[in-house]
Amino acid sequence: MEIEEKDKNYLFHPMTNLAAHEQTGPPMTVVSAHGSTVTDRAGRDYLDAMAGLWCVNVGYSHPEMADALREQTLKLPYFHAFSSMGTDLPAQLSERLIEMAPVPMSKVFYGNSGSDANDTQAKLVWYYNNVLGRPEKKKIISRRRGYHGVTVLSGGLTGFKNLHDGFDLPLPMIRHVRPPHGLWEREPGQTDDEFATALAVELERFIINEGPETVAAMIAEPVMAAGGVIVPPETYFPKIQEVLRRHDVLLIADEVVNGFGRLGVPFGSNAVNMQPDLMTVAKGITSAYVPLSAVLVSDRIWQVMLEGSAKYGSFGHGYTYSAHPLAAAAAMKNLDIIERDGLVAEVARKGELLSELLHAAFADHPNVGEIRGRGLMAAVEFVESREPLRPFAAQGAFAGAVYQGALAEGVITRALPAADTVSFSPPFVVTESELERMVAGVRTGLDRAVEAQRKA
Ligand code: PMP
Numbered sequence: 001m002e003i004e005e006k007d008k009n010y011l012f013h014p015m016t017n018l019a020a021h022e023q024t025g026p027p028m029t030v031v032s033a034h035g036s037t038v039t040d041r042a043g044r045d046y047l048d049a050m051a052g053l054w055c056v057n058v059g060y061s062h063p064e065m066a067d068a069l070r071e072q073t074l075k076l077p078y079f080h081a082f083s084s085m086g087t088d089l090p091a092q093l094s095e096r097l098i099e100m101a102p103v104p105m106s107k108v109f110y111g112n113s114g115s116d117a118n119d120t121q122a123k124l125v126w127y128y129n130n131v132l133g134r135p136e137k138k139k140i141i142s143r144r145r146g147y148h149g150v151t152v153l154s155g156g157l158t159g160f161k162n163l164h165d166g167f168d169l170p171l172p173m174i175r176h177v178r179p180p181h182g183l184w185e186r187e188p189g190q191t192d193d194e195f196a197t198a199l200a201v202e203l204e205r206f207i208i209n210e211g212p213e214t215v216a217a218m219i220a221e222p223v224m225a226a227g228g229v230i231v232p233p234e235t236y237f238p239k240i241q242e243v244l245r246r247h248d249v250l251l252i253a254d255e256v257v258n259g260f261g262r263l264g265v266p267f268g269s270n271a272v273n274m275q276p277d278l279m280t281v282a283k284g285i286t287s288a289y290v291p292l293s294a295v296l297v298s299d300r301i302w303q304v305m306l307e308g309s310a311k312y313g314s315f316g317h318g319y320t321y322s323a324h325p326l327a328a329a330a331a332m333k334n335l336d337i338i339e340r341d342g343l344v345a346e347v348a349r350k351g352e353l354l355s356e357l358l359h360a361a362f363a364d365h366p367n368v369g370e371i372r373g374r375g376l377m378a379a380v381e382f383v384e385s386r387e388p389l390r391p392f393a394a395q396g397a398f399a400g401a402v403y404q405g406a407l408a409e410g411v412i413t414r415a416l417p418a419a420d421t422v423s424f425s426p427p428f429v430v431t432e433s434e435l436e437r438m439v440a441g442v443r444t445g446l447d448r449a450v451e452a453q454r455k456a
Pocket of ligand 1: 225257
């Protein structure tokens with residue numbers, strides 16, 4: 001049986017139209033990858049403008065990553081961290097994360113994915129309030145278009161209706177508020193600062209209406225990723241935080257995509273003036289070579305967690321793979337490479353080029369509503385009409401056609417489910433000529449999508 005047949009017959013794909021896949025099988029099978037290029041079974045090369053799912057930051061098949069993983073596998077492939085047990089690399093990695101964190105943090109808890117780390121965040125926030133004797137303070141606020149995972153709790157935090165429908169989500173203690181997406185949410189004539197003020201005032205009303213004694217935390221990506229690469233106004237987070245502090249509501253920064261240099265600065269919190277109490281990282285911590293996520297906890301929370309020992313005994317949360325030595329080895333080597341090769345500064349430099357290329361290729365097009373981004377994270381949002389501003393009726397279909405058109409050109413981008421947007425998030429090692437070819441491929445994809453629409 002061909003591998004594509006095996007895939008079709010036996011593999012239950014994530015985030016996939018199951019009935020369609022049953023008919024078609026995989027559109028391509030990736031068999032190898034190097035740097036920013038992936039190769040399919042037919043031997044065709046594609047430029048991966050998304051670094052997988054915003055994660056292969058040091059590029060594919062880095063020999064030093066291979067060496068580090070081999071070495072660790074032969075020395076200590078696994079041991080657990082339950083009941084105080086220690087291993088070398090997770091301890092070293094924890095010190096490193098605390099030292100590099102964008103705001104003072106105190107402790108690191110490890111998981112395997114962004115989703116489970118955000119579930120951990122919710123449990124920590126609930127535990128914190130239980131220890132403090134405020135069992136009613138449990139609601140968590142998220143934003144529409146925010147992406148925080150797909151587990152039973154984090155799937156509800158994610159503000160996409162299509163990830164709730166069919167799954168009885170979100171759980172009852174989750175609330176969603178308006179995102180800082182200027183293109184659609186800003187009133188005509190509003191400045192950035194006025195827009196930020198309006199959202200903060202709205203949040204405060206929302207919290208008062210819910211009852212501040214019932215609201216525990218707010219979770220937010222500094223720069224939203226899957227929701228459309230949404231960069232907030234500069235004063236947005238400072239104003240939001242003022243509201244949260246007034247009502248004793250904790251702030252969780254979801255740095256799963258932004259963290260470790262994606263925006264051309266070490267963390268998203270640096271980029272948007274965010275001062276979180278808790279932080280979630282994953283993806284770029286190992287450049288996805290091995291699954292790993294982490295929750296960083298500030299001292300204010302940690303001191304309460306310690307009090308929890310008297311009340312609840314041993315902390316009753318943790319995974320078989322928490323603090324996995326192989327994942328920690330991948331993270332240490334990945335961070336070594338990023339530091340030694342000055343990749344964060346490279347992201348800032350290449351990000352400017354990407355922005356110039358995108359503006360040159362897309363700014364004048366009648367179906368382009370907005371070009372936005374920061375560092376090597378960018379998006380182009382498509383609209384049916386610019387004046388008056390009007391979205392396409394079938395949301396997402398046009399971006400899907402652009403994605404397909406670019407794929408035919410050998411460029412893998414991503415059509416974001418929450419908007420008519422295609423995104424760019426290439427490996428940090430992408431070359432200038434690769435960036436040029438990525439943008440050119442997506443521009444051809446746009447021409448093809450327009451042509452197909454004209455014919456339809
Ligand atoms: N948070 C953010 C900001 C993400 O982008 C993602 C994944 N795209 C997650 C959380 C969930 O991570 P995972 O898929 O590893 O569970």
